[in-house]
Amino acid sequence: xxxxxxxTKIYPPDVTALEDVSFEIKKGEFVVLAGRSGAGKTTxxxxxxxxxxxxxxxxxxxxxxxxxxxxxHLPSLRKRIGAVFQDYKLLSAxxxxxxxxxxxxxxxxxxEEIKKYVPQVLDIVGLTPKTTKFPRELSAGQRQRTAIAxxxxxxxxxxxxxxxxxxxxxNNASEIIKLLLKINELGTTVILATHNKEIIKKLKTRTLxxxxxxxxxxxxxxxxxL
Amino acid sequence: MFxxxxxxxxxxxxxxxxxxxxxxxxxxxxxxxxxLISFLFLGRLILNSLLAEARQKADISVYFKEDCxxxxxxxxxxxxxxxxxxxxxxxxxKEEALAKFVETHKDDARLMESLSEVGAxxxxxxxxxxxxxVAEYENIVNFLQNEKFLNVIEKIDYHKRKPVIEKIFDITxxxxxxxxxxxxxxxxxxxxxxYNTTRLTIFSQKDEISVMRLVGAxxxxxxxxxxxxxxxxxxxxxxxxxxxxxxxxxxxTPQMVAIFPELQVFxxxxxxxxxxALIQIGTGLLLGTLPSLVAIRKYLQV
Numbered sequence: 001x002x003x004x005x006x007x008t009k010i011y012p013p014d015v016t017a018l019e020d021v022s023f024e025i026k027k028g029e030f031v032v033l034a035g036r037s038g039a040g041k042t043t044x045x046x047x048x049x050x051x052x053x054x055x056x057x058x059x060x061x062x063x064x065x066x067x068x069x070x071x072x073h074l075p076s077l078r079k080r081i082g083a084v085f086q087d088y089k090l091l092s093a094x095x096x097x098x099x100x101x102x103x104x105x106x107x108x109x110x111x112e113e114i115k116k117y118v119p120q121v122l123d124i125v126g127l128t129p130k131t132t133k134f135p136r137e138l139s140a141g142q143r144q145r146t147a148i149a150x151x152x153x154x155x156x157x158x159x160x161x162x163x164x165x166x167x168x169x170x171n172n173a174s175e176i177i178k179l180l181l182k183i184n185e186l187g188t189t190v191i192l193a194t195h196n197k198e199i200i201k202k203l204k205t206r207t208l209x210x211x212x213x214x215x216x217x218x219x220x221x222x223x224x225x226l
Numbered sequence: 227m228f229x230x231x232x233x234x235x236x237x238x239x240x241x242x243x244x245x246x247x248x249x250x251x252x253x254x255x256x257x258x259x260x261x262l263i264s265f266l267f268l269g270r271l272i273l274n275s276l277l278a279e280a281r282q283k284a285d286i287s288v289y290f291k292e293d294c295x296x297x298x299x300x301x302x303x304x305x306x307x308x309x310x311x312x313x314x315x316x317x318x319x320k321e322e323a324l325a326k327f328v329e330t331h332k333d334d335a336r337l338m339e340s341l342s343e344v345g346a347x348x349x350x351x352x353x354x355x356x357x358x359x360v361a362e363y364e365n366i367v368n369f370l371q372n373e374k375f376l377n378v379i380e381k382i383d384y385h386k387r388k389p390v391i392e393k394i395f396d397i398t399x400x401x402x403x404x405x406x407x408x409x410x411x412x413x414x415x416x417x418x419x420x421y422n423t424t425r426l427t428i429f430s431q432k433d434e435i436s437v438m439r440l441v442g443a444x445x446x447x448x449x450x451x452x453x454x455x456x457x458x459x460x461x462x463x464x465x466x467x468x469x470x471x472x473x474x475x476x477x478x479t480p481q482m483v484a485i486f487p488e489l490q491v492f493x494x495x496x497x498x499x500x501x502x503a504l505i506q507i508g509t510g511l512l513l514g515t516l517p518s519l520v521a522i523r524k525y526l527q528v
Contacts, residue, residue, distance in 0.1 A: 049440065078442040089437040093244045105233050106443040150441065 001027045001158065001189055002048060007057035009043050009213075017043040019213045020057070025191065027157070030184040033193040034200050035210035041193035044210070045160045048191075049081060050074045062157070079107050082151030082188075086163035088143045090135040090150075096122065096142075097131045100149045107154065117153060125149045125179060141172030148179055158189040165196060173199070230447065238454020248427060249459060255423045256463035256513055257470070259416040260506050264471045266409045267505055271494055273405050277398040286363060287383040288353040288370060298378050299351055306355060309369065311362035316354045323349035350380055417513065424517035428452070428525065435525040445526050452518045460514030464507045471495065471502070 002025040009018040018040045025031050033041045046052040047059050050066055059066040061077065069077060083089075090099050097118055104114045122128050125145040135143055144164055151159050161180060165173035177192075177199060184190045194200065200207060209217040242249050290299055299317060306312050318326070324347045331337045341348075357363045367384050428435075431452075438448045475495040482489040495502070 051440070072445075075439070075442045075444045078440065083440055089433075089440065091434055091437060093241050093434075098240075102438075102443075103441050105230075106438075106441060106447055108230060110229060 001025055001062060002191075003058075003060040003063075004044075004047075005058045005060070007047065007054045007059055009040075009047060009052065010055045016213050018047075018054075018210075021210075021213075021215045022057075023208055023215060023218060025189065027189055028184070028187055030181065030190045030203075030205050031192070032200055032203055032205055032207040033191060033210065034195065034207050035193075036195055038212075039195075039210040040213040041195075041210055042162055045083075045162050045191070045193055048158075048160060049083060050077060075106070079154060080157045082154065082156035082159040084144070084147050084151050084159065084161040084164045086166040088135070088147045090143060090146055092135055095132050095134055096127055096138070096146050096149075099135070099146055100153050103150045103153045121149045121153045124152070124182075139172075140167050141169075141175065144168060144172070144176055145179070148176065148183075152183060152188075156188060158191065159183060161190065161192045163194055164192070165194065165199065177203070231450075234447065234450030235454055238451035238458070241451050242455045242458045248430070249455065252423060252427060252514075253459045253463050253466070255420050256459055256510055257466045259420050259513060260463055260467040260509050261470050262416050263413055263509055264467060264502055264506055265474075266412060267502060268471070268475065268491070268494055268498070270405055270409060271498060272489065272491065273401060275494070276489070277402060286355040286357070286366060286370075288355065288379055289350040289381040289383065290352065290378060291380045292350065294351065294378050299353070302375065302378060303353060306353070306366070306369075309366075311358055311365045311369075312355055313358040313362075314354075314356040318352050318354060320347050320349050320351045323347075323352065420513045421517040424456075424513075425521040428518060428521040432525045435522065439526065448526060449519065449522055452522055453515055456514035456518045457511060458514075460510035460512075461507070463514070464503075464510040467506050467510075468503060471506075 004021050004023050007018055007021045008016070010016050021040075021044070033044060035041050043052065047054055047066065048061060050069060053067060062080075064077075091102065094102060100118050100121060101114045104117065119128065119131075122131060125148055127142060127145055127149060130138060130142055130146075135146070138146065144167075148161075148164070151161075159180070164180070165176050168176065173196070180190050180192060181203075192199075192203075204221055206221075207217075207219045208215060209219065288302075296319075303315055303317050306315050327349065328338075328341070355366060357366055363384065367382060370379060370382055435448055472495055475491040479490060479492040482491050
């Protein structure tokens with residue numbers, strides 16, 4: 001589903017974020033992207049989202065070379081990807097319901113579909129009582145769950161989660177990880193970027209370890225040392 | 227497509243309401259800009275009117291001899307009207323001149339008494355001539371000083387007023403040009419301020435814009451609500467500016483009329499209302515939308 005073939009990313013003038021990284025992720029996998037801060041995890045996710053182009057090598061999403069995807073076609077590609085960020089990236093002028101509904105509005109879903117699915121997804125993430133609240137009225141954990149609901153609503157093929165527990169306490173962090181695992185069980189590929197050793201240890205799933213931009217280890221059971 | 231347009235309108239209206247502080251600040255800048263442009267527009271109209279009034283007062287008076295037959299007066303008038311230098315030419319008979327004088331000074335008892343003591347009509351028939359342009363006055367006077375008119379014309383009243391007439395034209399031309407330059411500077415400055423305010427507004431929204439793009443919104447889906455917000459601000463600013471200009475001109479009129487009786491500012495506002503409204507709404511919509519579209523382009527590169 002996602003393939004990196006000798007990918008290098010250099011930010012001008014000479015910052016090498018990723019160097020000669022190659023791996024392949026199959027549909028339905030739950031993959032942890034581990035590494036310390038600055039290892040290149042976020043850059044790797046940006047390359048999948050098309051937010052940044054690779055300096056060298058090729059990135060494939062569903063056998064489509066990301067370098068060949070035109071800027072105006074990116075929205076269409078991003079509709080197949082759900083993204084969850086450390087800073088939530090919610091729209092501050094929209095309520096929880098509207099933030100989640102926005103993800104369906106941009107793909108042209110009709111109002112009936114939105115009215116049907118948004119409450120369902122908000123129920124899955126446990127935010128039904130907070131439907132009419134604005135992000136500023138939510139806790140950190142609730143904001144992250146809103147972001148996950150928005151990522152989930154389109155039943156994407158893959159969810160990219162970039163340090164989703166970075167701003168959360170232990171309990172909330174666990175809840176978020178459980179949610180992501182639940183999503184993965186439903187068939188969605190999940191790529192979770194984190195530097196949290198506890199989470200990596202607990203998950204015991206395939207882990208790609210990045211060190212200074214290079215892929216240091218590809219462990220199938222999460223046995224990596226950061 | 228209709229659904230998308232409906233959602234864009236709804237989103238724009240929601241943002242307009244929910245980001246009230248931002249909307250207020252933007253409307254304020256727009257209102258100031260539109261009001262300034264409106265006042266300059268009205269000011270220019272008033273100035274042109276005053277200048278035209280001033281020019282009206284510049285004329286040549288040609289007084290006929292006491293015994294000049296009427297057909298000679300009409301003949302001269304026809305001859306003058308035929309030459310290109312003359313703009314207007316009005317024949318005032320002795321009786322009309324007397325009647326005008328009595329009407330103007332009927333409340334002045336001393337003047338009326340002096341007139342009745344004179345007994346006969348002391349006024350001469352005259353031709354009031356307005357030239358087609360300031361340079362033509364000299365030509366008209368030269369024409370009138372021809373020998374063939376010596377037994378018809380008693381007096382040509384110009385040379386004494388010549389310096390005043392030339393001064394009036396110099397001042398009016400300068401005022402007109404200076405007014406235009408000042409107007410252009412003010413308009414340009416206020417448009418620049420509006421544009422930069424919009425840019426700052428969009429800058430403060432850049433994170434929201436990038437989030438919308440990352441969620442998969444197309445450029446038009448991102449731009450649309452900002453455009454709607456701009457239109458709403460433009461309309462609101464138009465209404466407020468129209469009220470400001472209308473009320474100002476209404477309340478200023480009594481003060482202005484006391485200095486210049488012809489300066490009916492509110493009448494200028496009323497008679498040019500449609501033109502003014504068109505300028506205001508055009509400015510409001512243009513400044514409300516165009517800077518947004520230009521400024522947002524940078525942040526749609528995500």
